[in-house]
Amino acid sequence: MYRQALPQVYGFLLSRCGSVVVAEDLTADTFMAAVDALERKTAPPLTVGWLIGVARHKLVDHWRRTEREQRSLAVATTAGAEVDDPWPTVLDVDAVHAVLARLSGPHRAALILRYFDGLSVAEVADYVGRSVHATETLLARARGALRRLYREEYGDDG
Amino acid sequence: MTADPLDALRLPVVPVEPRPTFAADLLHRIQHAGSPARDSATVRYFVDDLDAAVDFYRQLGFDVELRPSPVFAMLYRGDLRLLLSIPSSHTLADGTVPGPGGWNRISLRVEHLDHIVGTLRAGGVRLRSSPSTGVGVRLALIEDPAGNLVELFEPLAAYHERTGGETP
Numbered sequence: 001m002y003r004q005a006l007p008q009v010y011g012f013l014l015s016r017c018g019s020v021v022v023a024e025d026l027t028a029d030t031f032m033a034a035v036d037a038l039e040r041k042t043a044p045p046l047t048v049g050w051l052i053g054v055a056r057h058k059l060v061d062h063w064r065r066t067e068r069e070q071r072s073l074a075v076a077t078t079a080g081a082e083v084d085d086p087w088p089t090v091l092d093v094d095a096v097h098a099v100l101a102r103l104s105g106p107h108r109a110a111l112i113l114r115y116f117d118g119l120s121v122a123e124v125a126d127y128v129g130r131s132v133h134a135t136e137t138l139l140a141r142a143r144g145a146l147r148r149l150y151r152e153e154y155g156d157d158g
Numbered sequence: 159m160t161a162d163p164l165d166a167l168r169l170p171v172v173p174v175e176p177r178p179t180f181a182a183d184l185l186h187r188i189q190h191a192g193s194p195a196r197d198s199a200t201v202r203y204f205v206d207d208l209d210a211a212v213d214f215y216r217q218l219g220f221d222v223e224l225r226p227s228p229v230f231a232m233l234y235r236g237d238l239r240l241l242l243s244i245p246s247s248h249t250l251a252d253g254t255v256p257g258p259g260g261w262n263r264i265s266l267r268v269e270h271l272d273h274i275v276g277t278l279r280a281g282g283v284r285l286r287s288s289p290s291t292g293v294g295v296r297l298a299l300i301e302d303p304a305g306n307l308v309e310l311f312e313p314l315a316a317y318h319e320r321t322g323g324e325t326p
Contacts, residue, residue: 002185002188006175006176006181006184007173007174007175007176008171008173010173010174010175010176011171011172011173011174012171014174015169015171015172015174016169020177023176024176024177024180027176027180027184028184028187031184031187031188032187032188032191035188035191036191052171087163087164088163089163090163090166091163091164091166091167093166093167096164096167111164111167114164115164115165115167115168116167116168116169117169118168143164
């Protein structure tokens with residue numbers, strides 16, 4: 001089980017946090033949390049899917065901590081939504097990844113859960129611990145911030 | 159509904175093998191975490207009547223974790239694991255049989271020491287030393303049915319022990 005699940009959990013985390021050190025820490029946290037859960041005998045059956053869910057929680061917690069530490073460095077994100085600012089039809093995915101890294105913790109978390117993982121707004125709300133309505137607002141602001149940075153960095157080509 | 163350009167960001171889980179040393183270290187941690195013996199201390203007492211001993215230690219707040227045979231029981235009180243064995247099951251190669259008793263003892267923290275000692279004594283428990291006040295604690299010595307000593311203490315104002323936060 002460990003041999004099979006480890007690369008999945010590690011690959012999931014590495015692709016989303018982009019740092020070997022952080023991915024290793026969060027992978028260890030995830031597996032240790034699973035061990036604790038198993039001891040309490042209340043855990044659901046141990047599957048890769050369940051471990052990924054735990055890993056996602058660890059990732060959100062990590063972004064939350066990062067946010068507290070780096071609040072002063074975060075990009076100003078109070079701007080409104082992207083209502084009148086359509087996206088180019090074709091995105092440079094690598095460019096989006098680079099820009100994402102500069103967003104604040106909550107914005108990055110919301111966008112990655114919603115678009116990388118393809119979660120519904122309600123599922124994102126559960127992970128970030130906000131209401132669905134607040135999560136919609138968060139997502140709209142996060143998209144707006146991403147949009148602005150993307151335009152500043154890479155222009156639009158269309 | 160028009161496609162969302164951000165849907166292009168979808169990132170399926172692609173397995174990545176972590177560094178082998180990391181994988182090995184984590185496996186080691188997993189295998190050594192879970193076990194309940196993490197920070198517990200274990201003491202073994204010899205008793206000649208297992209039933210009587212188990213009943214006695216239950217009165218002191220222990221619960222029975224295992225009782226797999228007529229010669230052995232495993233009890234817990236908080237982090238203390240107490241093993242009770244019948245002496246003949248630990249006979250040495252030269253024939254020496256361990257015996258209960260002596261002066262070394264486990265020390266159990268209680269509240270309302272005088273009340274507890276009164277209750278135990280009324281139930282027939284032997285007292286080797288009545289409650290008395292020492293430095294930082296009030297304590298009493300009682301005997302289990304086999305004659306092993308158990309110290310009961312209640313902290314007083316000057317009491318000190320290492321707290322969780324000081325553990326390295």
